[in-house]
Amino acid sequence: MNTVNRIFIPMVLIGLITAGIIWACGENPAILAEAFSNTFFSPFGLGYTIYYATPLIFTGLSVALCFHAGLFNIGAEGQLLWGSIAIVAVSHHFSQLPVFLAIPLGIILAALAGALWGLIPGYLKAYRGSHEVVVTILLNFIATTWVGYLILYPLKNPNTQSAETEIISSTYFIPKFSNAFSWFGTELFRTTPANLSFFIALFCALLAHLILYRSALGYEWRAMGTNFTAARFAGIRTRTQTLCLFVISGAFAGLVGVNEVMGSEHKVIEGFSPGYGFSGIAVALVAENNPLGIIASAFLFGGLQTFARELEFLSDNISKDISIVLQAILLIFIACRPWLAKRLLKQRGESHD
Amino acid sequence: MNSFLKALSYFLLFFFSDAAYPSSSLKVGLVLDKGGKDDKSFNASAFSGATEAKKQLGIHLKVLECQSDSAIAASLRTFAQHNYDLIIGIGFVQQSPIEEVAKEFPNLSFLLVDAPSSLPNVRSVIFNEHEGSYLVGVIAALTTKTNHIGFIGGMDIPLIRRFERGFRAGAQSIEPRIKTLTYYVGASSDAWRNPTKAKELALGQFSKGVDISFCAAGSSCAGVFDAAEESHRLAIGVDSNQNWVKPGFILTSMVKGVDLAVFQTIEQKLKGRFKPGIIHLGLKEGAISYSLDQYNRPLISAQVEKQTNAIRNLIMKGTIVVPDYYKENQRDQSK
Numbered sequence: 157m158n159t160v161n162r163i164f165i166p167m168v169l170i171g172l173i174t175a176g177i178i179w180a181c182g183e184n185p186a187i188l189a190e191a192f193s194n195t196f197f198s199p200f201g202l203g204y205t206i207y208y209a210t211p212l213i214f215t216g217l218s219v220a221l222c223f224h225a226g227l228f229n230i231g232a233e234g235q236l237l238w239g240s241i242a243i244v245a246v247s248h249h250f251s252q253l254p255v256f257l258a259i260p261l262g263i264i265l266a267a268l269a270g271a272l273w274g275l276i277p278g279y280l281k282a283y284r285g286s287h288e289v290v291v292t293i294l295l296n297f298i299a300t301t302w303v304g305y306l307i308l309y310p311l312k313n314p315n316t317q318s319a320e321t322e323i324i325s326s327t328y329f330i331p332k333f334s335n336a337f338s339w340f341g342t343e344l345f346r347t348t349p350a351n352l353s354f355f356i357a358l359f360c361a362l363l364a365h366l367i368l369y370r371s372a373l374g375y376e377w378r379a380m381g382t383n384f385t386a387a388r389f390a391g392i393r394t395r396t397q398t399l400c401l402f403v404i405s406g407a408f409a410g411l412v413g414v415n416e417v418m419g420s421e422h423k424v425i426e427g428f429s430p431g432y433g434f435s436g437i438a439v440a441l442v443a444e445n446n447p448l449g450i451i452a453s454a455f456l457f458g459g460l461q462t463f464a465r466e467l468e469f470l471s472d473n474i475s476k477d478i479s480i481v482l483q484a485i486l487l488i489f490i491a492c493r494p495w496l497a498k499r500l501l502k503q504r505g506e507s508h509d
Numbered sequence: 510m511n512s513f514l515k516a517l518s519y520f521l522l523f524f525f526s527d528a529a530y531p532s533s534s535l536k537v538g539l540v541l542d543k544g545g546k547d548d549k550s551f552n553a554s555a556f557s558g559a560t561e562a563k564k565q566l567g568i569h570l571k572v573l574e575c576q577s578d579s580a581i582a583a584s585l586r587t588f589a590q591h592n593y594d595l596i597i598g599i600g601f602v603q604q605s606p607i608e609e610v611a612k613e614f615p616n617l618s619f620l621l622v623d624a625p626s627s628l629p630n631v632r633s634v635i636f637n638e639h640e641g642s643y644l645v646g647v648i649a650a651l652t653t654k655t656n657h658i659g660f661i662g663g664m665d666i667p668l669i670r671r672f673e674r675g676f677r678a679g680a681q682s683i684e685p686r687i688k689t690l691t692y693y694v695g696a697s698s699d700a701w702r703n704p705t706k707a708k709e710l711a712l713g714q715f716s717k718g719v720d721i722s723f724c725a726a727g728s729s730c731a732g733v734f735d736a737a738e739e740s741h742r743l744a745i746g747v748d749s750n751q752n753w754v755k756p757g758f759i760l761t762s763m764v765k766g767v768d769l770a771v772f773q774t775i776e777q778k779l780k781g782r783f784k785p786g787i788i789h790l791g792l793k794e795g796a797i798s799y800s801l802d803q804y805n806r807p808l809i810s811a812q813v814e815k816q817t818n819a820i821r822n823l824i825m826k827g828t829i830v831v832p833d834y835y836k837e838n839q840r841d842q843s844k
Contacts, residue, residue: 200586200590204583304696304697307697308696308697316601316604316605317601317624317666317667317668318578318601318602318604318605318698319578319664319696319697319698320578320605347586347589347590347610347613347614348586349582421579425578425579426578426697426698427577427578427579427697427698427699428577428578428579429577429579430576430577430579430580465573465580465583465584465587466587468573469571469573469587469588469591475574476573476574476576476580
């Protein structure tokens with residue numbers, strides 16, 4: 157069973173089911189092809205796909221790292237909110253910093269703020285034995301309301317009635333693709349919010365890959381995931397490592413703020429995240445927690461968002477909720493992949509690779 | 510693999526993407542805010558104006574709803590990218606996204622409702638909500654039996670305080686000792702679609718002796734109407750004519766002619782007379798009014814109607830000047 161078939165057959169099936177849904181809505185399924193090409197083969201669609209994929213890489217990594225040690229970080233949503241608001245706060249207090257200081261400071265503080273919010277469930281899990289799923293889920297609510305307060309009162313933009321913070325100082329701006337490559341005479345992904353923080357996400361994925369598979373630290377984490385008790389008896393300091401994992405996961409999630417605040421919007425809009433933290437779980441799942449695979453699966457999920465908007469645009473009866481339906485179909489196929497592979501193998505009489 | 514998919518999609522494109530609409534007709538894109546086209550209120554009004562234009566003027570219309578505020582810019586850009594002639598943004602939250610996109614696409618025209626913008630390709634419409642709120646305040650004061658009325662605002666922002674200020678002033682012009690109880694659903698944009706909380710607030714008001722409550726909270730108002738029905742009190746609707754939603758329990762509605770503004774702008778664009786700039790629409794222009802139809806006819810006596818219309822005429826003549834929250838609190842919005 158080669159990999160092409162393992163990916164290709166589910167994809168075709170997903171395509172057929174989606175076409176069926178579209179047809180049942182009274183639309184021409186051919187718009188699927190048009191939406192697909194608008195999403196991945198037009199500079200506009202691709203720019204938006206990159207923009208949506210960037211935060212999903214961060215949250216996907218955040219979830220995946222913990223998964224490797226058998227821990228569940230459902231708190232990426234709260235961690236990314238703190239990461240975002242931290243950038244606005246630092247720009248509020250240090251608005252005159254030169255670019256070469258401002259950008260690293262913003263990035264570091266975003267990671268730090270996320271890390272601090274990750275420290276809480278990490279500590280409670282490691283030293284107090286609380287269940288990390290419950291703690292992280294509940295901390296999301298606290299983060300939403302607390303950050304909501306910061307957006308609406310201390311950091312509110314007084315010039316608008318919208319629920320959003322002031323605009324950060326321009327020295328904190330990370331260039332968009334359209335400006336960054338202007339010396340070449342091209343405005344890459346013109347008018348889209350895709351920005352250079354995408355490369356930070358790629359770098360983080362590479363870093364996570366190296367830590368996980370090329371360092372003693374990663375080895376210990378994976379040992380914890382395989383057999384926690386054995387790992388503890390083998391001398392791995394599981395408590396410290398649990399704390400450490402949640403801090404690093406939180407830092408990755410916090411970096412979402414870099415894409416959103418420093419890269420594109422330059423402010424925190426209340427409720428800006430369409431559930432990046434939760435989609436991160438699906439992203440990690442699809443990639444089987446492989447950091448490099450997360451890049452691809454973040455593209456898939458980011459593309460789905462653009463794709464759903466294109467579908468809504470091209471049709472009369474389809475609303476944007478189609479993206480949730482598509483995600484669900486995708487997840488069902490991912491979940492039943494082992495079963496599907498077995499069935500297909502049986503029919504062909506091949507052996508498992 | 511990828512090249513195969515690419516080839517496949519181009520192949521399908523080539524065969525199926527025939528011109529879906531005649532290229533000669535005007536293409537209008539409408540971007541609604543969080544409330545969505547079924548909020549029976551603000552967005553619904555914009556939607557009905559645009560569908561009316563589609564029916565009467567034969568334009569090509571496409572509507573996109575935004576589940577989150579951060580999706581607005583993406584939706585506006587999708588229209589711009591497909592060269593829509595006129596792109597309409599409903600709601601003050603669209604102010605900065607519209608300005609951003611209007612700068613990127615200087616050749617396209619934009620309409621922004623509820624917030625000011627002075628870009629050369631943006632027409633922005635601001636309604637004199639305080640005038641209409643004053644009128645429904647008058648009706649409430651003439652109808653109340655407990656001399657105690659209520660106001661339920663959506664998000665606590667100057668725009669909604671402007672409703673409240675006008676409403677209170679209108680009621681006090683009839684009965685200076687009338688008591689007004691004011692609640693807001695919230696401070697964030699979720700306040701526009703939280704009917705559960707709005708209902709709690711309304712029940713709270715009714716239990717404190719309020720017998721008429723004016724709701725300015727988008728789709729949250731459904732909760733206030735429910736509460737009015739349960740407690741056998743009256744509610745006042747907002748933005749669209751909402752009298753039909755709960756006949757007998759909705760005293761009247763403060764109608765904001767978003768549909769009118771949308772329709773007229775589309776018509777002007779079609780005839781090549783699109784004018785950018787900030788436009789104020791109020792009672793005088795017929796864009797603000799209170800609703801009276803078969804659903805609330807039994808609730809409003811001829812006497813009340815006569816008195817209210819007399820006051821309306823005085824406002825239109827300028828004899829009565831309705832207090833304006835924007836002007837009282839010289840904010841950026843009062844340009």
